[in-house]
Amino acid sequence: MRCAVLDDYQGVSLAMVDWSVLSGQVEVTVHREHFATEDEVAEALRDQEIVVIMRERTPFPASLFARLPSLRLLITSGMRNASIDLTAAASAGVTVCGTGSTSEAPVELTWALILGLARHIVTENTALRANGPWQSTVGTLLAGKTLGLIGFGKIGVKVARVARAFGMDVVAWSQNLTADRTSAEDVRLAASKEELLASSDVVSVHVVLSERTRGLLDADALKAMKPSALLVNTSRAAIVDQQAMVTALREGWIAGAAADVFETEPLPADDVLRTVPNFLATPHLGYVTDANYSIYFREAVEDIQAFLAGAPIRTL
Template identity: 50%
Template sequence: MAVQIAVIDDWQDVARDVVDWSVLDHIGQVSFIHDYPADNETLAARLGEFEVICVMRERTRFDEDLLRRLPKLKLLVTGSMRNAALDLKAAAQGIQVCGTDSYKHAAPELTWALIMAATRNLVVEANALRAGLWQQCLGGDLHGKTLAILGLGSIGTRVAQFGQVFGMRVIAWSENLSAERAAEVGVTYVSKQELFEQADVLSVHLVLSDRSRGLVDAQALDWMKPSALLVNTARGPIVDEAALIKALQKRRLAGAALDVFEQEPLPAHHPFRTLDNVLATPHVGYVSQQNYHQFFSQMIEDIQAWSAGEPIRVLS
């Protein structure tokens, strides 16, 4: 009997064309589902028939309650080797969980695109030109300014390198960062307060954890220059959203460029949709052709290996 396979979180309706899913025809039938996350009762009704579910990282949440409502589920496959939306402990009670590698360049490239677009007011100018206008504002500059990196991991390091190419002074801080590690990539290690105080552009690149949740709070935002730009392409909850909205509304901060949010998709009437000093994109940091090709091709490999009784890239 054919295994029922669901590819969910396919919000853009692109998954079927990124790779050749027909290689799974001898294993089962693949269905593509484009709905946004919902309550567990709705999700259970939507997904109850599937034995294999392929998920995009941190979109639909699979908690213990939902997993109990899916008795047919045998394999969860996620894009990336890290997905905070999956309860791996609960899944370990009979559900195999496997992951994929990630394309490492998509997120830093999007980060730099946001920095450039926000600094030079590109969206305002492009929209004005389409409306028949010409030269609406004065763009900012990056050369000689200070780029502050909150979290100097692989993505933060790449963004730091971009800043260095643009002639920026680059500083960094995180709880685990040392001056020696920062110096290895030509970055100056500073304290947390100095990071926020000296930043002309502050870019967030931490993993979301209990320790990092809410780390960019009202105090940290108060330390920043009124002319500074905050950029977050990591995870929404690392920044205290209410504090950020207040700072932006009161112009205590020049602007924010955001790809991630506390709640996703962003609610229809959220202030980030209307504040004129916010450049917001719908969590597209990892939504690139190369990354999706890697995610989905390795999801297929995971399903083939599981079907053969030899699972790979096992998370749980």
């Protein structure tokens, strides 16, 4: 059978784990480049029976399944992928499987972004390398400040624990969050989104994108934040109104923002976010670590083996 691995930007998928267990059964082709259109994806995968994708880098809507009659097995990293039309997959006779993952990776990147913003790391590093001014910024001390968490799942809980180690107060809010859950972590439950935004020095987003959370942080929400506050989004771009965030940064509603997620990925060359002031950006690196990649590709191989044996595992 023919298998395609998509969006292996770093070219590491075949080196991370042992694919030789599939020798004689599966021929693997790796695509490092991102296919920007559905036509490109359909052309590249037209004869592939197995496809391995990385998170939501390449969407699989119903229209794409209809163009891939040879496809039998689709594997995604993680056990949830909103960009796959599971109903269409089932109708097309395609088995969809996932893999495990670790929540520590996005927690660590969240803190890298918070600290990068608070201490102006990129600005100072760039100046130092360019023989520019020796110290041009004044950092923000996190100890004694308040971290507001929009969402308090397994990632939000771990982000809160790090905040406590920094000596920060932590407040959390989401639509269904209860005081029993937050008090167990020495975190205060905000009475409302507005209360959290108004009282927090750093706001970090950790809710899942859904119709309820799309545009959750709009212009009114950003205006409710302190002018000195920092906003960090490592969840999904659409949770924060992107144009409102640009305006907030340009007009000084907030002091800075950081994001690891964007509505179009890779980010277009002419996107305004590449030039907006006080914005720290990383190219969706939240889950991109040696540990996560090892899990993803090892379990992708296991998923293929199980499928070939007629007993699929980790099905979505």
